[in-house]
Amino acid sequence: GAGVSQSPSNKVTEKGKDVELRCDPISGHTALYWYRQSLGQGLEFLIYFQGNSAPDKSGLPSDRFSAERTGGSVSTLTIQRTQQEDSAVYLCASSYPRDRVTDTQYFGPGTRLTVL
Amino acid sequence: GNSVTQMEGPVTLSEEAFLTINCTYTATGYPSLFWYVQYPGEGLQLLLKATKADDKGSNKGFEATYRKETTSFHLEKGSVQVSDSAVYFCALIPNTGGFKTIFGAGTRLFVKA
Numbered sequence: 248g249a250g251v252s253q254s255p256s257n258k259v260t261e262k263g264k265d266v267e268l269r270c271d272p273i274s275g276h277t278a279l280y281w282y283r284q285s286l287g288q289g290l291e292f293l294i295y296f297q298g299n300s301a302p303d304k305s306g307l308p309s310d311r312f313s314a315e316r317t318g319g320s321v322s323t324l325t326i327q328r329t330q331q332e333d334s335a336v337y338l339c340a341s342s343y344p345r346d347r348v349t350d351t352q353y354f355g356p357g358t359r360l361t362v363l
Numbered sequence: 364g365n366s367v368t369q370m371e372g373p374v375t376l377s378e379e380a381f382l383t384i385n386c387t388y389t390a391t392g393y394p395s396l397f398w399y400v401q402y403p404g405e406g407l408q409l410l411l412k413a414t415k416a417d418d419k420g421s422n423k424g425f426e427a428t429y430r431k432e433t434t435s436f437h438l439e440k441g442s443v444q445v446s447d448s449a450v451y452f453c454a455l456i457p458n459t460g461g462f463k464t465i466f467g468a469g470t471r472l473f474v475k476a
Contacts, residue, residue, distance in 0.1 A: 251406070280464070289367075289452060289468035303463060338407070350456065352464070354407040
């Protein structure tokens with residue numbers, strides 16, 4: 248079946264512009280994660296959605312970052328007034344967690360964001 | 364707070380060599396531990412996991428044992444292949460509730476023929 252898809256695959260923008268990154272999770276997966284991977288760094292957790300529960304936004308680095316998930320499926324990560332330090336690969340993952348110990352995340356290919 | 368520390372790469376080995384990638388963690392209680400792998404041009408995928416002390420996760424010839432006493436989850440493989448060249452990430456999910464995953468910085472492995 249189809250995996251997690253993300254769009255666009257690459258995005259180049261100018262400093263100060265807003266960008267939207269999209270994630271389509273695997274059908275039926277109730278959990279969705281956003282991560283940021285900067286050059287030479289590990290994955291930095293940004294936000295987590297699970298079903299109808301309030302999202303865990305504890306990883307969002309500033310109020311310029313926001314995310315929503317419509318209808319429990321597609322998610323959009325929005326970065327307002329982009330800065331050069333926002334340049335990174337943004338990864339989305341989804342899972343169908345029966346419980347914490349069996350949660351296996353399935354990752355999308357990522358969106359490479361470059362802020363000039 | 365919760366954290367994962369991996370050995371810095373890159374690690375370069377010849378084919379059929381023994382591989383160890385060290386991973387240690389800081390967390391309260393008993394987190395779940397994972398190894399993810401990212402092959403060139405592909406997305407991250409789960410390699411193996413362990414959920415309690417002394418558990419051994421294994422997959423594709425790779426193994427890792429959950430060591431509570433040393434807070435470690437080292438990845439090992441007895442005989443690496445060129446196709447194992449990838450970036451390996453150690454990760455944990457704390458047992459304090461929720462599914463927030465903490466990843467290490469990743470270790471790049473190059474295997475030469």
